[in-house]
Amino acid sequence: MSDARLPARLTTAEAASVLQELRSALAAEPGDAVTLDAGGLRSFDSAAVALLLELQRELRRTGRTLRVTQWPPRLRDLVTAYGVQELLPA
Template structure:
């Protein structure tokens, strides 16, 4: 599981993305992004999730999101990317 931090804003996103490829590579066949800890975020959190997805798919792994806050799901719908972030079964 790939846990997102409590704060994921424009200022914090680059720090999280650093080393993301290696963290994704260390995951099993499915990369699950755990967004349950997110408390303070902006649309940069969507960009980070999309980058996680890109890295997972490039590595031949499935991708899903667990615990996506409702407000972030609304942003994903607004931007038309919600279908790219399926919920963990």
């Protein structure tokens, strides 16, 4: 199992660099399941949802799964508003 953490800020301005950091960190750690802690996320926009969906797609291609923990309520609300809650279960 691999563990990673989202930063405090994840907006369109940070999304590309955060995704690259997560890719690098997760590539270095073996395991089928990835647990991503979103509890520290304080400032974010729809780019956070897009990043989670992209990360999940990439992991699935390699046979890995993504589990997000410590969802901030506003992030869960965004996921629901975009209708992707089934793709990113809590």
